[in-house]
Amino acid sequence: MSKVLALDELRQLSEKLKQEGKKLVTTNGCFDILHVGHARILAEARKLGDVLVVGLNSDDSVKRLKGESRPINNQADRAEMLTHLRSVDYVYIFSEDTPVEFLQAARPMIHVKGADYTKEKLAETPVVEAFGGEVRLLSLVPAKSTTSVVEKIKQG
Numbered sequence: 001m002s003k004v005l006a007l008d009e010l011r012q013l014s015e016k017l018k019q020e021g022k023k024l025v026t027t028n029g030c031f032d033i034l035h036v037g038h039a040r041i042l043a044e045a046r047k048l049g050d051v052l053v054v055g056l057n058s059d060d061s062v063k064r065l066k067g068e069s070r071p072i073n074n075q076a077d078r079a080e081m082l083t084h085l086r087s088v089d090y091v092y093i094f095s096e097d098t099p100v101e102f103l104q105a106a107r108p109m110i111h112v113k114g115a116d117y118t119k120e121k122l123a124e125t126p127v128v129e130a131f132g133g134e135v136r137l138l139s140l141v142p143a144k145s146t147t148s149v150v151e152k153i154k155q156g
Contacts, residue, residue, distance in 0.1 A: 003083040005092045010053065010105045013090065017051055018107070026108040028055030028099040028124075030062045031078050032071045037141040039085065044138050045112040046087035054082050055102040058095040065097065098123040107131050114140045 005013065017024050025048045031038055046052040056079055062071040071078065079091045094102045100123055103111060111128045115137045119125045125135045 003088075003090050004079050005053070005090050007092070007101075007105055010090075010092050010102070013051075013053070014105065014107050022051060023049035023110070024106060024108045025049035025052045025110045025112060026055060026099075026103065026106050027052070027112040028057070028094075028102065030057045030066065030071060031082055032062065032066075032073055034081050034085075039087075040141055041112070041114060041138050042082075042085060042087040045110075046089075048110050048112065048136065049108075051089045052087060053090045053092060053106055053108070054088050055099040055106075056082065056091050056093045058093050061095050061097060100124070100127050103127045108133050111135050113137055116140055 014024060025045050027042070027045050029038075031054070042052065042054070056075065057065065059071055059075045062075075073081075075093055079093055082088045082091050092102055092106070096102075103124055104127060108128065109132075111124055111133060113122060113124070113135065117137060119135050119137065122135060128135050
């Protein structure tokens with residue numbers, strides 16, 4: 001099995017982990033330009049369970065969410081970079097605007113997002129809670145975001 005999963009592989013992994021009594025943790029995002037904020041939240045997410053699967057927005061999904069100038073890096077490159085991080089066990093690329101289908105297949109015990117969100121406003125929350133999972137919000141690293149990196153580059 002590759003570290004970049006297809007939907008059926010994700011479902012199989014989820015079922016196998018459940019049978020083994022292991023805790024699956026998920027998170028999702030664009031991860032366009034990896035930075036220390038990403039690395040830290042992924043490391044914290046991984047500590048919450050046995051396996052971390054990252055739901056990665058596809059190129060088309062990033063364009064719809066962030067605008068025509070994004071992503072900076074294509075989905076294959078972003079996925080490969082994530083797979084090289086010690087904290088990331090697997091990556092699943094999704095093309096929808098929300099990670100609902102990803103979460104329905106993964107069925108994580110814990111789904112992690114940054115504290116710039118609220119549980120009530122996340123499309124993920126009712127999906128994860130419907131099968132007994134929990135959404136956890138983790139603190140962000142101040143002033144570390146892909147948007148701030150892009151702005152810094154633009155300013156020279």
